[in-house]
Ligand code: UD1
C-alpha cells in the first residue's frame with residue numbers, strides 16, 4: 001500500500017527542518033503533498049530559499065502573507081483544513097514553532113488526521129514568545145512527537161505526554177547544514193563579501209521583543225557599531241528588522257554591513273567561517289554549536305539549552321552592555337578548536353524521522 005501525507009511549511013526555518021524529512025520520505029516511496037501557507041513570501045525567504053534546499057515546488061500555496069497572529073493563523077488554518085478535505089491524507093507533517101506550524105496541527109487534529117511534529121518538546125518557558133504558544137499547542141495535539149535532543153523528551157514527559165508518542169530522532173536542521181555546506185564553495189562566498197582571510201562577526205536579529213522596540217534595537221545597533229570598529233560585522237537582515245529600521249528611523253552605524261537575507265548555502269558558509277555569531281535566532285544557536293563557532297545569543301532565555309550546556313552558545317541577556325562585554329571577551333579568547341558532538345546531530349536525522357513516520361503510517 002502506498003502511504004501518503006500532507007506536509008505543511010510556511011516560514012524560513014520550516015524549510016530547513018523539513019527538507020531532509022521530505023527527501024527521506026520520498027526515498028521510501030511515501031506520497032507527500034506539500035502545502036506552503038505563504039507566511040513567508042519574499043523570494044529570499046521562500047521561493048529561492050526553497051529551491052536551494054532542493055525542496056520540490058509546493059503543490060499549493062495559500063498565500064496567507066503577513067498580518068496579526070490571529071489573521072495569519074486563522075487564514076492558514078482555514079486553508080489547510082480545506083486542503084485536507086479536498087485531498088484526504090493518512091497524516092499531517094508540521095515542523096518547528098511558527099504560526100503555520102500550529103495552524104497545521106489544529107486543522108489536522110480537528111479532522112482526526114494524526115499530526116507529526118518535527119522538533120517537538122523545545123521550551124523556553126517564556127510565554128511572551130509567540131513561538132512558545134505554538135510549540136505547546138502543537139505538541140499537545142500531536143500523535144507523533146519527533147525530538148532533537150534529550151531535554152526536549154524530558155520536557156514532554158514533564159507535561160504528561162505519553163512516551164509512546166515521543167521519538168528522539170535528532171536534529172533535521174543539521175542534516176541540511178551538512179548537506180549544503182558540502183556543496184558550497186566557502187572561499188567564493190567569502191570573496192564575494194570581501195571577507196577572505198578576515199575575522200568577522202555574523203549577526204542576525206529578528207525577534208519582535210527586540211526589533212519591535214525602537215529604543216532596544218537602536219541600543220543594540222550602537223553596540224554592534226562599536227564592535228565593527230574592531231571586527232567587520234555582517235548582518236543579513238530579516239524584512240521585519242528592515243521594516244522597523246525604516247519605520248523607526250533607526251540609525252545603522254557605519255561599519256555594519258547590512259545585507260539582504262542570504263540563501264541557506266551562502267549563509268552557512270559565512271556562519272562556518274565567522275569568528276563569532278551574534279543572534280536571537282533559534283536555528284543559528286544550533287548550527288553554530290555544530291560548527292564550533294562561538295555564539296552570543298542576545299536573549300534572556302533559550303529553548304535550546306543543550307547549545308549552552310554542551311555547545312558554543314552563551315546566553316548574554318538583553319542588556320546591550322552585556323553584549324558588548326561578551327563580544328569583547330570573545331575577541332581575546334582563543335577560537336574553539338573542535339566542534340562539540342551532540343548526540344544525533346549527525347546529518348542522519350531525516351532518515352530516522354522518516355522511519356518513525358512510516359511506522360505510524362503502517363499502523
Ligand atoms: C516568523 C516566526 C518566527 C521565526 C521567523 C523566521 C511566527 C510567530 N514567527 O517571524 O518564529 O523565527 O519567522 O524567520 O510565526 N515580511 C516580509 N516578507 C516576508 C515575510 C515577512 O517583508 O516574506 C515582513 C512583514 O513586514 C511582516 C514581518 O516581516 O509583517 C513579520 O513576518 P511574520 O511572518 O509575521 O513573522 P516573522 O518575524 O517573519
Ligand code: UDP
Pocket residue numbers: 012013016204236237260261262263264265267268280281282283284287
Ligand atoms: N538563515 C539564512 N539566511 C539568513 C539568515 C538565516 O539562511 O540570511 C538561516 C539560518 O541558518 C537559520 C534559518 O535560516 O537557521 C532559519 O532561521 P531564522 O533565524 O529565520 O528563524 P528561527 O530559527 O529563529 O526560528
